Amino acid sequence: GAGVSQTPSNKVTEKGKYVELRCDPISGHTALYWYRQSLGQGPEFLIYFQGTGAADDSGLPNDRFFAVRPEGSVSTLKIQRTERGDSAVYLCASSPRGSEDTQYFGPGTRLTVL
Amino acid sequence: AQKVTQAQTEISVVEKEDVTLDCVYETRDTTYYLFWYKQPPSGELVFLIRRNSFDEQNEISGRYSWNFQKSTSSFNFTITASQVVDSAVYFCALSEARGTYKYIFGTGTRLKVLA
Numbered sequence: 001g002a003g004v005s006q007t008p009s010n011k012v013t014e015k016g017k018y019v020e021l022r023c024d025p026i027s028g029h030t031a032l033y034w035y036r037q038s039l040g041q042g043p044e045f046l047i048y049f050q051g052t053g054a055a056d057d058s059g060l061p062n063d064r065f066f067a068v069r070p071e072g073s074v075s076t077l078k079i080q081r082t083e084r085g086d087s088a089v090y091l092c093a094s095s096p097r098g099s100e101d102t103q104y105f106g107p108g109t110r111l112t113v114l
Numbered sequence: 115a116q117k118v119t120q121a122q123t124e125i126s127v128v129e130k131e132d133v134t135l136d137c138v139y140e141t142r143d144t145t146y147y148l149f150w151y152k153q154p155p156s157g158e159l160v161f162l163i164r165r166n167s168f169d170e171q172n173e174i175s176g177r178y179s180w181n182f183q184k185s186t187s188s189f190n191f192t193i194t195a196s197q198v199v200d201s202a203v204y205f206c207a208l209s210e211a212r213g214t215y216k217y218i219f220g221t222g223t224r225l226k227v228l229a
Binding site: 031033035040041042043044045048055056059089091093095098100101102103104105106107108110 | 118147149151156157158159160161164166205207209211213214215216217218219220221222
């Protein structure tokens with residue numbers, strides 16, 4: 001079956017602009033996670049959705065970052081007033097229920113802020 | 115606090131050699147999960163294995179094997195008879211068994227297998 005998909009695969013933007021990154025989880029997976037991976041580092045947790053609600057957004061670095069999942073499937077990560085330090089690969093993962101299920105990752109969106 | 119340490123930043127081996135990737139973790143939880151993921155040049159994280167804290171049995175899957183030792187808080191990964199296709203960055207991760215089950219990743223080990 002189809003895995004987690006993310007669009008766009010690459011996004012280049014200018015400092016100060018607004019960007020949206022999209023994640024399509026595996027069909028039927030209720031848990032969705034966003035991570036950020038900087039060059040040479042492991043992914044770092046940003047936010048977790050269980051269904052439509054953000055159950056844990058403790059990893060969001062500041063209030064310029066926001067994510068939604070209005071219908072409990074597709075999620076959008078939104079970054080306002082982008083800064084050069086936001087440049088990274090943004091990874092999305094889904095799992096059947098959350099709990100102890102294994103997370104399956106998408107290919108990521110590489111964001112470059114000039 | 116929870117932490118995962120992968121002290122080996124990069125390892126180079128010649129094809130057919132065996133190689134072990136180290137992972138040491140810290141947690142105060144008695145129930146937790148450990149994972150290994152492979153990240154090839156394409157960038158996608160590929161799931162390899164999951165272990166829960168109550169299962170210390172070693173596991174073998176083809177050329178891959180994992181050694182979990184709670185006494186030393188280690189979860190090491192061995193590739194036997196390495197192949198060029200094994201070249202990738204390998205991540206070890208720890209998941210709390212409560213709340214969000216978010217993963218805490220190590221910094222990864224880049225494995226280069228030379229022909």
